[in-house]
Amino acid sequence: MRPIFLIHLLLLWFFSQNIQAQNFEIAPKDTIFSNALIKIQANRNPVRVMELLNTLPSIETCGNDSLMADLYYFYGSAFGQMGQFDSSHFYLDKALSISASAPLPLNQVGSLIAQGNVYWGMEFYHLALEKYQEALVIAEQQEGQEFDTFLVMILGNIGGIYSQLKELDKAFEYVIKSNEIGVQTNNLRPRSHMKIGRYLLDLNKPEQARDSLHRSMKLIISHNDSIALVHCFEYLSQAHLQLNNFDSANYYLQLCTKTGEKLGYFLDDIHLNMGILEFEKGNFSSAKAHYLKGLDLYIKKGKLKGQAEAYELLSQLAKRQNQNELSLSYFELFKALSDSIYIKDRAVRVHELETKFEVKKKEDQIVRLELENELNETQLSEAKWQTLMIGSGALFLLLLGAIFFFFYKKKQRSDQLAQQLQYDALYKRYIDFINGPSSFELTLSISALNERLHNPLTEREYEILQAGLNGMTNQQIADKFFVSLSTVKFHLGNVYNKFGVTNKKEALEYVVKTT
The missing domain is CATH 1.25.40.10 (Tetratricopeptide repeat domain)
Structure with missing residues (x-):
């Protein structure tokens, strides 16, 4: 706990x-x-x-x-x-x-x-x-x-x-x-000192933990830190429980509960702690009642690790009472939650790495685009100079020829103007083709889209996908929905996984094909 x-x-x-x-x-x-x-x-x-x-x-x-x-x-x-x-x-x-x-x-x-x-x-x-x-x-x-x-x-x-x-x-x-x-x-800090005792408990050194926590308790009282005192009582109860001092364990657990109630500060772990104490004392029915209360609290708060711990304790209790079928049922729930927690942690780590990779990739793309823009500007400058020189020569020839061939040159200039307009139109079409559309309107409804998916999107994932395809940046999306940048990236990661793609470009291709 x-x-x-x-x-x-x-x-x-x-x-x-x-x-x-x-x-x-x-x-x-x-x-x-x-x-x-x-x-x-x-x-x-x-x-x-x-x-x-x-x-x-x-x-x-x-x-x-x-x-x-x-x-x-x-x-x-x-x-x-x-x-x-x-x-x-x-x-x-x-x-x-x-x-x-x-x-x-x-x-x-x-x-x-x-x-x-x-x-x-x-x-x-x-x-x-x-x-x-x-x-x-x-x-x-x-x-x-x-x-x-x-x-x-x-x-x-x-x-x-x-x-x-x-x-x-x-x-x-x-x-x-x-x-x-x-x-x-x-x-x-008394709380930091208290953590020494807590980790000594984790290292299965209950006597050293008990002595360290007694020193922490004096420090906490001197600093008038009531919240820390609640946790100190909890850890002292665990230390005495490991030493099989059930009366002392119960004494500190009661202090933990009463102090927390006075402060309006209730530990999520308290029911499981009480259940463990009752289990060790042989009061199995009371232990089960506390385990179930703790499980209900963890379910309401969405605490997966707490739920897994509660199911594991219930499995051990049922096994102790020779209720093997019930024990197996609780153990399967414990195993399923443990696997879910592992997958969740792994997904977070993968998302972190993907985000870092995408950031580095975008930085490299920005550098490449800047270099390309510099090259294009240089080429455009040279082209303008050449055009200016050619235009000057053509103008001289036109002026010279106008003396003798006025009407002929007038038609020739009209042809040149038409050619220039055609060139401009072709150039604009070329630029539009190169740039492509900056956004894509997602017309497919969420229900219609989910019919094509094995794992359907949530409403928030659909909203964030729609905003992304409309050309908004991740930061603009975060501001629009009043969420953090990391939450936007997390939802987009879920969308990519459900589409079976790895980035926004592939997601757009998937939506276009689906539509």
Whole structure:
């Protein structure tokens, strides 16, 4: 059982209050934005934050880059905490764009960490790792207490990602680095220290984990971090469970539950934790009830890994009760979900590589087109010079011949004009042929198109395909539908897979043939 990504967003929310340490002058017209930002920083409830943000005029009217980046960041973070990941990425992309061009490195690092946290919540661990690593590169190049704080946070989060990827040695290595920097900079984070105990649990060292977590608990209490205390109680319960100290395990699990209820903060894993404890105590019916509650919660939240873990525990419970047929049924569900998770992770990695390849390919095409344009301009310049010389000679001859053959030359000039018009028409047709159509109107309805597909398109995939064929860029599509660039690429990747093609050109050919 692992803590959900919201803890990282909440922690980042706390440290984001330091982002305003960057110096900037606030114009009188921006006072309304700065006053709202002060209220937002003092409030960690995402619903309340959204209410405050929605009372503001358009953020684009704000004349201060730092204020704009902060407001977009809080929009993205609030949407992320509410599980609205597409909207979260949309606003965090805006914050990143502003902070990268300004530049505002503190805002940039904060937005990258927030994006990593959102990807973590979506279970896209490789994408989350990339964002954390981008943030780490920037933070290591900067100086100041705020960046020291971010360094400790980033290293701890990278450790958490490696833990999710089951690379426990790397996870432990990064969390140790996080704590070392925290000690060196007098910026030791209780949560990072708590992760040491968590990874010791993963490494099956419950006694060391228990002792480390007791030290973490003292640090957390001294920092008055109630959310972290909930997780510390959870890990202490797991450590005592591994040591077969069932009373102590139950004691800390009850503390975890009661503290979370007081804060209105409920862990997704709590039912499975309770079920495991009841299972070890031999209370099988109670264990099953907790497993089923946990499974229902994971299904509602769309957490595939949680569902897989619940089915695995139910399978083990049924086997323990000699219900072999039921055990096999649960195990098949566990196996199917595990395969689905693997395929999903693999598809994300493939999509990342395809995106990088397409970007490099487009960059090479741009360079090639620029060189071709330079060559064409040179050839056109030479052609114009030659035409000018020929025209001058022809004019001289025409003037000389006009003395004797006026009517003849008049007809000749008419013929030349007709020839020039014919040349222009042919040249225009040539250019139109070379350029081809810039867009394609998709007239086939989604139902008609899906009848020709083995794996039908969703409405959003059809809308994004239609926009792409109409000549819109991926960024224009993202702006139109208020989603992130990475979401557009993800949907296009799904469309290409269903068409059996690899790029937009092949997709157009497929649609034309289908139509």
